Amino acid sequence: MNYFNLKKNKALLFVLFLSTFSALAQEKAKPVFKDGEAQIVPLFDTPDKWIRHDLWVETTFDTDGDGKPDRMHVSVTRPFQTETEGLKLPIIYETSPYYAGTAGTAPGTFWDVKHEVGEKPPVARIHPTVKRTGTRPIISNSLIREWVKRGFIIVHSESPGTGLSQGSPTVGGINESLAPKAVIEWLSGKDNGYTTPDGNEKVKAYWSTGSVGMTGTSYNGTLPVAAATTGVEGLKAIIPVAPNTSYYHYYRSNGLIRNPGGYLGEDVDVLYDYIHSGAEDKRAYSDKTIRDGEMAKGMDRVTGDYNDFWAGRDYLNAIKPMKAALLMSHGFNDWNVMPEHSYRIYKAAEAKGLPVQIYYHQGGHGGPPPLKMMNRWFTRYLFGIENGVEKEPKAWIVREKDASSNPTPYADYPNPDASDVKLYLGAGGMAQGKLLTTQPTKQTPEKLIDDVSFSGSDLAKAEKSDHRLLYISPVLKEAVHLSGLAQVTVKLASSKPAANFSVWLVALPWSEGTGVKLMDNVITRGWADPQNNKSLSKSAPLTPGKFYDLKFNLQPDDQIIPAGKQIALMIFSSDKEFTLWPKPGTEITIDLNGTTLTLPVVGGANALEKAIK
Incomplete structure (x- = not known):
């Protein structure tokens, strides 16, 4: 090779290098899938660059009596590429009444259980107050570290009457279903997002694909079920963990006054006080209207009968509109939120023909499915990747001596045999x-x-x-x-x-x-x-x-x-x-x-x- 050709080849190599470098520099982040699961993408795994902001979503109800629709406080965590590259991604959403703190459980805050069956409790209980905690714009850090790096946006919201969300807690009332519905509608393109709780400046979820999944444990697992019963279009899949699907079944049992394990004397009004962390100037109205009005009239600690109050807090009664794919998780030895709560919704969703799976372990309260199961579920229904989860066994039971990450598959639950x-x-x-x-x-x-x-x-x-x-x-x-x-x-x-x-x-x-x-x-x-x-x-x-x-x-x-x-x-x-x-x-x-x-x-x-x- 003569000098001229060598020089020419070097020039060509340099041009090739520059073009390759330019292509790499312009590489855009995108989700990656392997074996039906969303993989960790290094370009997303940049916590210091994640965009975190909050806003308020307007609902269709007014439960704090101020004559204006209540707005829910919402926070968002998303990869920076949703801003710099116009990337749109699906959402994993968790909502809760617990984020801004809870009341204490000092003596007297629970009902006195030392009395005859069928008689009124002898002593009125004490009503504790909640000191609100938390710093904007971060509502919670749950889910974020695991899922943002896999190409999901994480959204949190505070339940009505808690934290910086307006309204009143109702412990299973219809507003606790309509609140996450409003947030999901905003994530799906509805023009009901605002930069402040009372102002008129709008904010849009331009980075959302409109596909939303929900998960959470205990009360946080109840609210995905609540949202799903509204039939809201954008909610594609839910993974409730140990959800309370009926407050009657939580506080009563076949007509009997029966508290959840570990919370002797708890009732629906006790939980109301425990979570009521909303605006201090609105609490008196909510206490009078909800706790001392609707709850006092309907909860009935004398007979324990099932009535309209309890029927309105039973999500099985509202399941007809549900469309979301359901992966349910519960422990057979959960004596707080007992395993019937998951069973009854799972069987009803299965009867509706919805995609369903149930994961039961042998432990107590809480315990999500293995990450692999959750990943496959969200990948299938939020990204639309055909990974075959809907054809897999419906029931996954952790056997007595096995790790929770190693469930045994069965055709269904109960075992068809x-x-x-x-x-x-x-x-x-x-x-x-x-x-x-x-x-x-x-x-x-x-x-x-x-x-x-x-x-x-x-x-x-x-x-x-x-x-x-x-x-x-x-x-x-x-x-x-x-x-x-x-x-x-x-x-x-x-x-x-x-x-x-x-x-x-x-x-x-x-x-x-x-x-x-x-x-x-x-x-x-x-x-x-x-x-x-x-x-x-x-x-x-x-x-x-x-x-x-x-x-x-x-x-x-x-x-x-x-x-x-x-x-x-x-x-x-x-x-x-x-x-x-x-x-x-x-x-x-x-x-x-x-x-x-x-x-x-x-x-x-x-x-x-x-x-x-």
């Missing part, structure tokens, strides 16, 4: 009666005496007790897999016009010591008010000594009871952790001939017979 097996009671429940697969001949009724000073675990461990009746299966020679809803049908009489009625399904012998979990002992539980034996919405005093038929489901479960254990039904009256605390002495009599336990056994009667014989 499960069928109901009816068991009968054999005499001797004061010590250890029997659970039988065949019905005994006529037996004498058995009696227990209510005494709330004994906890459920104390009663289950006792070899003999006047305060509970216990009926036990033979020792399991093989493991038994339960999946679905256990049901109790009981014929009972009470010595008083009103009484608590509690049932635990337990695995015996009771395990104690290091490493033992609640699920190792308590399979599932249920509670009911015998006064509601004919109607959930109308209770009637019991005639002492008269027998009544009562039927109800226990909480959903999917658990493998290992060989060597015994399945036991424990019947008692007041449950120290969950019910009112009446004075000891109420007698509950059980007619064994009219009482049965139905278990959802994978493999049905043959599997259970094989395990116990």
